[in-house]
Amino acid sequence: xxxxxxxxxxxxxxxxxxxxxxxxxxxxxxxxxxxxxxxxxxxxxxxxxxxxxxxxxxxxxxxxxxxxxxxxxxxxxxxxxxxxxxxxxxxxxxxxxxxxxxxxxxxxxxxxxxxxxxxxxxxxxxxxxxxxxxxxxxxxxxxxxxxxxxxxxxxxxxxxxxxxxxxxxxxxxxxxxxxxxxxxxxxxxxxxxxxxxxxxxxxxxxxxxxxxxxxxxxxxxxxxxxxxxxxxxxxxxxxxxxxxxxxxxxxxxxxxxxxxxxxxxxxxxxxxxxxxxxxxxxxxxxxxxxxxxxxxxxxxxxxxxxxxxxxxxx
Numbered sequence: 001x002x003x004x005x006x007x008x009x010x011x012x013x014x015x016x017x018x019x020x021x022x023x024x025x026x027x028x029x030x031x032x033x034x035x036x037x038x039x040x041x042x043x044x045x046x047x048x049x050x051x052x053x054x055x056x057x058x059x060x061x062x063x064x065x066x067x068x069x070x071x072x073x074x075x076x077x078x079x080x081x082x083x084x085x086x087x088x089x090x091x092x093x094x095x096x097x098x099x100x101x102x103x104x105x106x107x108x109x110x111x112x113x114x115x116x117x118x119x120x121x122x123x124x125x126x127x128x129x130x131x132x133x134x135x136x137x138x139x140x141x142x143x144x145x146x147x148x149x150x151x152x153x154x155x156x157x158x159x160x161x162x163x164x165x166x167x168x169x170x171x172x173x174x175x176x177x178x179x180x181x182x183x184x185x186x187x188x189x190x191x192x193x194x195x196x197x198x199x200x201x202x203x204x205x206x207x208x209x210x211x212x213x214x215x216x217x218x219x220x221x222x223x224x225x226x227x228x229x230x231x232x233x234x235x236x237x238x239x240x241x242x243x244x245x246x247x248x249x250x251x252x253x254x255x256x257x258x259x260x261x262x263x264x265x266x267x268x269x270x271x272x273x274x275x276x277x278x279x280x281x282x283x284x285x286x287x288x289x290x291x292x293x294x295x296x297x298x299x300x301x302x303x304x305x306x307x308x309x310x311x312x313x314x
Contacts, residue, residue: 030061030116034089044121045109051098051124055091056080062087062114070108070119078107078122087113094122102126102162132156132163132200143209150177150185152206154197163200170196176210217246217282228293229261229270237266237290239280252281261292270294 033041034057045054065084068075077097099105103126111118138153154167169179176193179185185195187210195206223238241249253263260274268278271294278290 030113031064031111031118032059033118034058040120041118044123045094047096047122047124049099049125049127051077051096053096054094056094056109056120057089057091058111058118059089060085060087060111060113061116064090064111064113066092067110067112068107070110071106075107077105077124078109080109096122096124099124099126102129129162130158130160132161132165132202133158135167135197135199135202135204137197137204137206139206140204141207143211144187145213146187146190146210147213148187150187150208152179152183152185152195152197154183154199154204156199156202165199167197167199170198172196177208212247215243215245215247216284217241217249217286218243220251220280220282220286220288222280222288222290224290226291226293227268228295229268230295230299231270231272231297234267234269235292237263237268237278237280239266239288241282248283250283254279254281255292260294268292 037055037057040056047054063084063086066080067083068078077099079095081093081095094109105124105126107122109120109122111120134157136155136157138155139150142150144150152169156165156167167181167183169181169183171177171179171185171193172195173191173193174188176189176191177185177187177195179195183197185208187208190210190212192207192209195208197204197206219242221240221242223240224235227235227237229235239251241251251266253266255261255263255268255276255278257274257276258271260270260272260276261278262269262271263278266280268290270292273294273296275294276292278292279287280289281287
């Protein structure tokens with residue numbers, strides 16, 4: 001081989017070596033985010049509390065996979081579909097479910113292609129706090145007898161509020177009624193009381209009128225069952241209500257024949273000859289009667305009317 005041939009061979013080898021080194025040092029990106037996805041690597045993906053879907057587009061120089069291994073906790077609220085693919089252009093749908101918690105949450109979506117890894121932060125806001133909007137009671141106005149207990153029940157709305165639903169109870173007049181923290185009212189005096197239930201900033205009231213114990217009459221009697229009167233004479237009938245501690249002893253008087261005898265507050269007046277029945281009635285319709293016989297003024301029969309300053313036989 002001549003020197004000329006040797007020189008050409010060395011130059012050829014050198015040229016091939018230079019070209020090979022240039023291709024080896026050339027860097028071809030393995031993952032390139034495209035379109036709107038190009039900004040996600042730096043800013044991350046922000047999602048509202050109600051969740052939603054976003055499209056992630058990229059080009060990979062090799063086969064790729066997606067995982068959430070960089071997230072500290074297990075991720076179930078975000079899903080990437082598909083989770084793997086071949087080299088080239090790719091489109092992945094990132095689905096985020098609604099966040100039912102008040103606090104925000106975050107995950108890291110990682111695209112892996114060969115030795116290349118691209119992380120995208122997914123940040124989801126927490127939902128808004130649901131406040132108490134109202135409270136209602138099963139009763140708003142009651143009338144009871146002293147000693148009778150009353151169980152009040154409160155309903156807080158909405159039932160799924162994030163606020164503390166504990167109900168506190170109070171009485172504005174404990175000399176009339178007290179209330180415990182279960183809503184049980186004990187009536188201890190006569191009068192009107194307002195019971196208030198409060199939850200958060202909302203409240204509801206029940207007005208309770210407490211009446212004294214009512215003891216109804218069991219019977220009524222008259223001191224006379226039959227009386228004979230002369231025309232113009234009077235007699236006062238006395239009524240007795242039992243039991244003695246009856247709370248309402250109101251009496252109503254009536255006559256069966258006002259043309260014969262009239263009655264007012266137990267005082268019977270003989271009007272004309274004949275017979276009339278005087279009846280006394282209690283508030284609960286217990287009755288007693290007295291038969292009044294009216295005789296003429298000049299009659300010689302016995303007159304049991306009230307004494308008057310005149311000749312009883314006239």
